[in-house]
Amino acid sequence: MDERRRRFEQLVLPHLDAAYNLARWLARASPEAEDTVQDAMLRAFRAFDGFRGGDAKPWLLAIVRNCHYTAMERKKRQMSIPLPENDDDTALVAPDADPEAAAVEAAEARRLNLAVSALPAEFRETLVLREMEDMSYKQIAEVTGAPIGTVMSRLARARALLRERWLANEEAVP
Amino acid sequence: MSCGRTLQVQAYLDGELDAVAAASIEQHLETCAECAEVRAGIVAIRKAMRGQATYHHAGAALRGRISKALRGGTISAVAGLGRRFWSGALSGAVATALAASLIVYVMAPSAQDQIASDVISAHLRSLMGTHLIDVASSNQHTVKPWFDGHADVSPPVADYGEDGFKLVGGRVDYVHGERAAVVVYRHGQHVVNVFTWKNDGIAKPGMKNLNGFRMLAWRSGDLFYCAVSDMAPAELDELSQLIRKTAES
Secondary structure (H helix, E strand, O other): OHHHHHHHHHHOHHHHHHHHHHHHHHHOOHHHHHHHHHHHHHHHHHOHHHOOOOOHHHHHHHHHHHHHHHHHHHHHHHOOOOOOOOOHHHHHOOOOOOHHHHHHHHHHHHHHHHHHHOOOHHHHHHHHHHHHOOOOHHHHHHHHOOOHHHHHHHHHHHHHHHHHHHHHHHHHOO | OOOOOHHHHHHHHOOOOOHHHHHHHHHHHHHOHHHHHHHHHHHHHHHHHHHOOOOOOOOHHHHHHHHHHHHHOOOHHHHHHHHHHHHHHHHHHHHHHHHHOOOOOOOOOOHHHHHHHHHHHHHHHHHOOOOOOOEEOOOHHHHHHHHHHHOOOOOOOOOEHHHOEEEEEEEEEEEOOEEEEEEEEEEOOEEEEEEEEEOOOOOOOEEEEEOOEEEEEEEEOOEEEEEEEOOOHHHHHHHHHHHHHHHHO
16 A cells, blocks of 8 residues: 555646646636545556556546546536636746836736637646657647547647737837 | 547547557647647646645644554544644644645655665765766856856855855756756755756655755746755755755846
């Protein structure tokens, strides 16, 4: 039992941040993301015997994703869907810096975060896995259960949408 | 959208093409304005997603709760209660830790791991006395110009002796193929190496522990900084704040 836990801590636990980042971008709110990740970690631990080596990261993230959508289904029945939070993290950008520059930087980061948050979930998760977790198409397919062709078209859509809503907007600013 | 190769351009930028296909796309990009525009969009979004968008880091409370649950085997029914309890008990500490490390991003794998291991190796070599400093001086007016002639970047240099971080010199080291400028400080018994290179959007800000050392990375302007030492996180953070101030003045 201890040996099993040790192996789990060695192989799976290092991906806790990736798990949280994905959950947080899916749920768009911290408490839900925390519950999802905790749930997912314990499920992963219980299912660990079925994990036959290979890359633990996509394996874990697939569980995180399933936990998120299961929780969403449950929630939908109660009709309360969290709105994107006004992200407190961005307020942490360089508190000691030149306040004006810091405010601009924070505002830009917030605008980008909101634009990403506003993407449809299947585009959002694909983009987050590709650009933040640096995952290959194959790994993303493994996490999301979509064929590689679908991963590619979602990624293209995600980028086109973000470009339209965020980048175009940015370019308009002199 | 008239060119049929935009998905290939995307696959190329995502590192999914073999050498032959990549060469063909590179050639195509030289003549197809539409694809060149697609590339520019992808590159800009990538830079923003890796540099500006928030990477959400699992907090200490969540981490603690999970490792406790793994050890104790106690699960979901107590989870909600656990969170409220821990968030109350720990919120002060967590908030301080968060504020202290500015944005607690985490380094994503691959390139990040390579960078981290380069920085740690260079730090270790410097501690073994084989290559700590190329220019030994506690005078910023000696160290800073030296970098102009030897490194690819010109980092802020100042002596923070009054705050406990004494400038001892500078050197050049290679990190991920870049000539990084390294400013060396001493804090009591601790040596701190502050690596600086051009901010290319690949390395991510954050605090990381590796092989018993601690790294704090941040970006500021067009430079990327990574301070490494065996000091406490708060001390590393203090130094990073001082350097930021110098950089901005």
